Amino acid sequence: GAVVSQHPSWVICKSGTSVKIECRSLDFQATTMFWYRQFPKQSLMLMATSNEGSKATYEQGVEKDKFLINHASLTLSTLTVTSAHPEDSSFYICSARLTGQNYEQYFGPGTRLTVT
Amino acid sequence: QKEVEQDPGPLSVPEGAIVSLNCTYSNSAFQYFMWYRQYSRKGPELLMYTYSSGNKEDGRFTAQVDKSSKYISLFIRDSQPSDSATYLCAILNTGGFKTIFGAGTRLFVKA
Numbered sequence: 001g002a003v004v005s006q007h008p009s010w011v012i013c014k015s016g017t018s019v020k021i022e023c024r025s026l027d028f029q030a031t032t033m034f035w036y037r038q039f040p041k042q043s044l045m046l047m048a049t050s051n052e053g054s055k056a057t058y059e060q061g062v063e064k065d066k067f068l069i070n071h072a073s074l075t076l077s078t079l080t081v082t083s084a085h086p087e088d089s090s091f092y093i094c095s096a097r098l099t100g101q102n103y104e105q106y107f108g109p110g111t112r113l114t115v116t
Numbered sequence: 117q118k119e120v121e122q123d124p125g126p127l128s129v130p131e132g133a134i135v136s137l138n139c140t141y142s143n144s145a146f147q148y149f150m151w152y153r154q155y156s157r158k159g160p161e162l163l164m165y166t167y168s169s170g171n172k173e174d175g176r177f178t179a180q181v182d183k184s185s186k187y188i189s190l191f192i193r194d195s196q197p198s199d200s201a202t203y204l205c206a207i208l209n210t211g212g213f214k215t216i217f218g219a220g221t222r223l224f225v226k227a
Binding site: 041093 | 124157158161206208
């Protein structure tokens with residue numbers, strides 16, 4: 001149990017275009033989902049916390065107009081990178097916390113974004 | 117000072133060795149302590165969690181928490197090449213509900 005999926009697993013896009021990444025909790029409901037960014041050989045950097053039915057909470061320094069997050073249901077959150085630039089190339093990972101739990105997070109497999 | 121400090125390594129050990137991975141934290145309000153394993157180009161996988169001082173064992177893995185010293189450890193017995201990965205400690209402040217991750221320690225187990 002507690003499986004989180006992400007789609008796509010990798011994507012290449014051109015500068016100026018937008019890319020949407022989906023995060024789904026497959027066998028549980030997740031009131032809270034998290035979006036992380038990870039550069040090679042570095043740890044996870046929390047970008048935003050996404051709560052179902054409300055606006056996401058962004059970490060300091062993360063542009064909310066550039067990284068649009070929507071958490072429309074208890075099993076789906078999406079991250080849209082708008083007007084992508086090469087510096088947005090990174091590994092994006094989502095995680096989900098079980099509704100009612102306040103500590104365990106289950107991670108998706110990640111999405112590798114390359115902007116050319 | 118970072119809230120969670122973890123030596124990034126890399127740490128290289130021979131197969132069969134006992135591995136000790138450690139983190140320190142600064143805020144005594146932290147309550148939950150977790151260890152994640154991350155293989156290259158994959159998402160982190162939850163290995164163990166605990167919320168009290170002492171030891172918690174699961175197969176070859178033992179998590180240890182010393183709240184008085186603000187020190188947490190993960191021990192891996194009889195290490196295998198398949199244990200080669202990055203191990204991240206994670207600590208949760210129950211007040212904030214936000215998990216704080218360590219930098220991750222890269223472990224290499226050589227056959």
